[in-house]
Amino acid sequence: NAGVTQTPKFRILKIGQSMTLQCTQDMNHNYMYWYRQDPGMGLKLIYYSVGAGITDKGEVPNGYNVSRSTTEDFPLRLELAAPSQTSVYFCASSAYPSGISNQPQHFGDGTRLSIL
Amino acid sequence: GNSVTQMEGPVTLSEEAFLTINCTYTATGYPSLFWYVQYPGEGLQLLLKATKADDKGSNKGFEATYRKETTSFHLEKGSVQVSDSAVYFCALSLNAGGTSYGKLTFGQGTILTVHP
Numbered sequence: 001n002a003g004v005t006q007t008p009k010f011r012i013l014k015i016g017q018s019m020t021l022q023c024t025q026d027m028n029h030n031y032m033y034w035y036r037q038d039p040g041m042g043l044k045l046i047y048y049s050v051g052a053g054i055t056d057k058g059e060v061p062n063g064y065n066v067s068r069s070t071t072e073d074f075p076l077r078l079e080l081a082a083p084s085q086t087s088v089y090f091c092a093s094s095a096y097p098s099g100i101s102n103q104p105q106h107f108g109d110g111t112r113l114s115i116l
Numbered sequence: 117g118n119s120v121t122q123m124e125g126p127v128t129l130s131e132e133a134f135l136t137i138n139c140t141y142t143a144t145g146y147p148s149l150f151w152y153v154q155y156p157g158e159g160l161q162l163l164l165k166a167t168k169a170d171d172k173g174s175n176k177g178f179e180a181t182y183r184k185e186t187t188s189f190h191l192e193k194g195s196v197q198v199s200d201s202a203v204y205f206c207a208l209s210l211n212a213g214g215t216s217y218g219k220l221t222f223g224q225g226t227i228l229t230v231h232p
Binding site: 042043104105108109 | 157
């Protein structure tokens, strides 16, 4: 029962480098989300997807890009890493929107990213 | 806009003490309300939920009642254990009749530490 799997768990980047945070889920969920968690700030939505080929911006999308070529995968890309992107990143998925059917979002264990 | 405000932490209690973590919200429309818990080094897990006014969510001895008149969803537990030490997040999701797509709005989180 893998659920939502994120890789890597930890990463240190230099300013200006790029990287992709991987997220995959094996529950056949249509809805997927990327959040960042900053200390004392809760989680903020970066991007979300309602199905393969469909993505949209969340609350804090600047500096990030996403794609959704399959139902299972929802990678998050940082093109030019900046210190402000130091954070813990969580990927989540749900079968339906949480508001409609009360379906919870299932979260991965997170990727801790430091930009130096 | 939508927002969730939690009581500031951290909260430190002795085992078997009574716990209350306050949560209030503002929302356009009729949200579903959730409490998520994050144990050290892990992702968020759904603890309980409520979808309409006066609903009570409960799980693992935790309870929260959806109070529309006070726009609150306070988390309570009668007797906490050391294993309850974690970060607790209150969140809302608007029922997706339009473009909310089940996006969650989180509070800032409350760190709970329970000592033996």
